[in-house]
Amino acid sequence: MTWVGVMWGVAHVRRGGLWLLDLVLPPRCPGCGAIVGTLNSFCPPCWTSLDFLGHSGCESCGIPLEAIDHGTCAGCLARPPRIARTRAAVAYGDIAGSLAIRLKYGRKIALAKAMARYMLPLVGELPADALLVPVPLNRRRIAVRGFNQSLLIAREIGRKRGVRVAPRIIRRIRPTPPLKGMSFTERQKTVAGAFALAAKADIAGRTIVLVDDVLTTGSTAEACAQTLLRGGAARVELLCWSRVVRNPIFVR
Ligand SMILES: [Zn+2]
Ligand SMILES: [Zn+2]
Structure with missing residues (x-):
């Protein structure tokens, strides 16, 4: 395998891995990173501090x-x-x-x-x-x-x-x-x-x-x-x- 081929493979696996992580890891608050129940939603403290x-x-x-x-x-x-x-x-x-x-x-x-x-x-x-x-x-x-x-x-x-x-x-x-x-x-x-x-x-x-x-x-x-x-x-x-x-x- 060429060097370019290896790099392509690594990038590809990493992308696939990130996609998998999205499915496996619990959703996080976009404000503070706390674990939340729903994807793309804020945790209660961030929610209340937003206007x-x-x-x-x-x-x-x-x-x-x-x-x-x-x-x-x-x-x-x-x-x-x-x-x-x-x-x-x-x-x-x-x-x-x-x-x-x-x-x-x-x-x-x-x-x-x-x-x-x-x-x-x-x-x-x-x-x-x-x-x-x-x-x-x-x-x-x-x-x-x-x-x-x-x-x-x-x-x-x-x-x-x-x-x-x-x-x-x-x-x-x-x-x-x-x-x-x-x-x-x-x-x-x-x-x-x-x-x-x-x-x-x-x-x-x-x-x-x-x-x-x-x-x-x-x-x-x-x-x-x-x-x-x-x-x-x-x-x-x-x-x-x-x-x-x-x-x-x-x-x-
Ligand atoms: Zn938060
Ligand atoms: Zn006006």
Whole structure:
């Protein structure tokens, strides 16, 4: 057997072994690693410390409503967002952030399944030709990381809900600096023109659900939505694992 053959064999057995381990080992909490009863579910302490957002927020942008708001927040009434409906499974915090970071940098790909599980109930009624589109990374970041974490989450949701995933419909045509600390207008300027529609993107009249792991300022997703709507999409929604809700930079 050649050296390449041996290496291939080792990789193959290891992969097979991992698959077997999945079947044999008890499921673990994606937050802390404690043994849990159900695959991709949190243990009681992690569950109680997570802030599940559900459908309680603004009908449009999803942020928690003030006592004086009725269905739609004051921000959305004053300036209707391009994204018709935004939902996130949990508020950003220690556990929510740790899942996103471990998926992104620790290559814990199984975490995408746990995130998707808690995002699934937030997928609204969708037309049969709706598409799930992960918010694209720039090519350099994909080259370093090897994958787009949002695509892994989108694939899992698409598989469970029977919605097509279309990762190549939009792409980043230039990298953008971190938007943290910028004003709303600065952020808009920074991300404007950062995305382009694929030449053969068939999105006319369709509903597109953007999928992302963490929603902070919302400017990146808004820029994606602008590109999609200009390209003929009928409606754009956004579905995230977690979002920053108590942060002044989120104020629109
Ligand atoms: Zn836990
Ligand atoms: Zn709103």
